[in-house]
Amino acid sequence: MSTTRSHAAPPKRSRTIVGLVVLGALVVVIAATAWVGIRGLQAKDALQAAVPLAASIRNQVVAGDGAAAAQTAAQLAEFAETARSRTSDPIWRTFELLPFLGPNLQAVRELAAVVADVAENAVTPLADLAGNLNLTDFKPVDGKIALQPLVDAQPQVAAADAALARAAANVSAIDTGDVLEVVRNAVTQLRAVTVETAVTLDGMNRAVTLLPAMLGADAPRDYILLFQNPAELRSAGGIPGALALLHTDAGSIELTQQASSSSFPEYPAPVLPLGDEIRGIYSDITGQFIQNVTMTPDFAQSGALAREMWRLEFGVEAAGVLSVDPVALSYLLDATGPITLATGDELTADNAVQLLLSDVYARYEVPAQQDAFFAAAAGAVFDAVKSGRADPTKLIAALARAATEHRVLVYNADEAEQALLSDTTLAGTRPVSDSSTNRFGLYFNDGTGAKMDLYLDAHTAIGQQTCRQDLRPQYSVEVTLTNTAPADAATSLPAYVTGGGAFGVPRGNIKTMVSAYGTPELQNLGVTRDGATVAYHPATDATYPVSTIGIELAPGESTVLRFSWLGDEPFSGDLEVRSTPLITLHEVTQLDFGC
Incomplete structure (x- = not known):
């Protein structure tokens, strides 16, 4: 019997050891989970505290309170670093391997890293710069603008510009395909703000680089x-x-x-x-x-x-x-x-x-x-x-x-x-598209030979529709042009305004050459006027497909032109129209049309 008991003891000890191991593992998992949960809450609180500070900095900079902006930027950097440190330890990174929970943790970590990068390398140097500069420094004195403040600002602005460009790329790369809606919304909001700010700062960087030279810093x-x-x-x-x-x-x-x-x-x-x-x-x-x-x-x-x-x-x-x-x-x-x-x-x-x-x-x-x-x-x-x-x-x-x-x-x-001016509104280039936005052009040249465009009104709309089995989309830009001149324009307006009929245009009428630019890869589908297909001049300008048509409007007359193109592949991004800056501008509206 003693021998039998002696042989039965090891299984009992094995079960005890296994139990202790399982219990220990369970304690570790619970502790790690609690660790991630607590640090996640700390990161969330820190990120939420950082949001109003960013708005405060903007208001303080605009108000010219550089000292307050610098102090707020320091607080923002502290909260951002807290969020980053709470989401970057080995335990957090291990939990990123779990299904469902992992993608959310990874997105939050990457989100915190972007905020910390922006706070440390963009907001802080710019707030410091605001603390050392005042807009009045650039106010002309005796017809002269002080250039040294612009020159001195170049390194800080360039560094902040690089940081914002990096942050915009990093936040755009965050995968939100399998995350909770609250996480996805946070990433979307940060992406919008970061990309918009990056564009603004890019312009600021180009300005502080280019302006001193243009203002004769090196030579008249x-x-x-x-x-x-x-x-x-x-x-x-x-x-x-x-x-x-x-x-x-x-x-x-x-x-x-x-x-x-x-x-x-x-x-x-x-x-x-x-x-x-x-x-x-x-x-x-x-x-x-x-x-x-x-x-x-x-x-x-x-x-x-x-x-x-x-x-x-x-x-x-x-x-x-x-x-x-x-x-x-x-x-x-x-x-x-x-x-x-x-x-x-x-x-x-x-x-x-x-x-x-x-x-x-x-x-x-x-x-x-x-x-x-x-x-x-x-x-x-x-x-x-x-x-x-x-x-x-x-x-x-x-x-x-x-x-x-x-x-x-x-x-x-x-x-x-x-x-340095390329890709800015100051350069006045043909519209340049990118992966997220297709940009079209709509340009007007007077054919009256006078000043009747005082009375030309234009409302523009743009849209796309997919009707083909190969999913190639059709794009259309529509413009409604109206001659708003008085009915008696032929006699009530001076000849210098109406043209006096010198170029074959009756007094009071407006003649306009309208040129619409598609994006370079599009196929031209032609033009309609008031719903009917009309003759037009097809051409190419620097690989852009161009449709040009001349129209003439009597006082009070309107017409609707629609320019259409066929895309080469499906597209789900935004559409924009860049047009001649008329005296009065209207918002571009959404154009809905059927197949």
């Missing part, structure tokens, strides 16, 4: 200033009826010469090679008349043509070309306040467009006098900004709004500097 420069007049439309805005030469030197800015379209002759041939595509769509006159250099939607080409014409007439080889329109000037007037002109007129943000694009034609019958008034008004606004009377915050907001609407354009003859 000359820039041609085009004042585009949208009362007579061109693709980039309007005819350059008035021009000026802008001289910069070590931050000082002077208007040293003014000219008008009458200062330039008709050149017997384009002053620079245009290429068969541009010549086919817009003809040789694009490079023969200063009034037509902006017929192309590529402002780099417009700038190069204007620069060459100025050189031919005045012997000055400018460093580049800048462009503004009266609507942009009205935005600047909101920052400077009212300006009294030599004529006694008071120019304000509210009356600038009406005075410059309508009243001036009723007052002066001679085109040269109209251009002179326009140039004088633009010069007065420039002097007001240069004198330092503009509110810096409002001035920046005005320039940003005008740039967003493509009313401020810049061309630099230096290739490296021009490259």
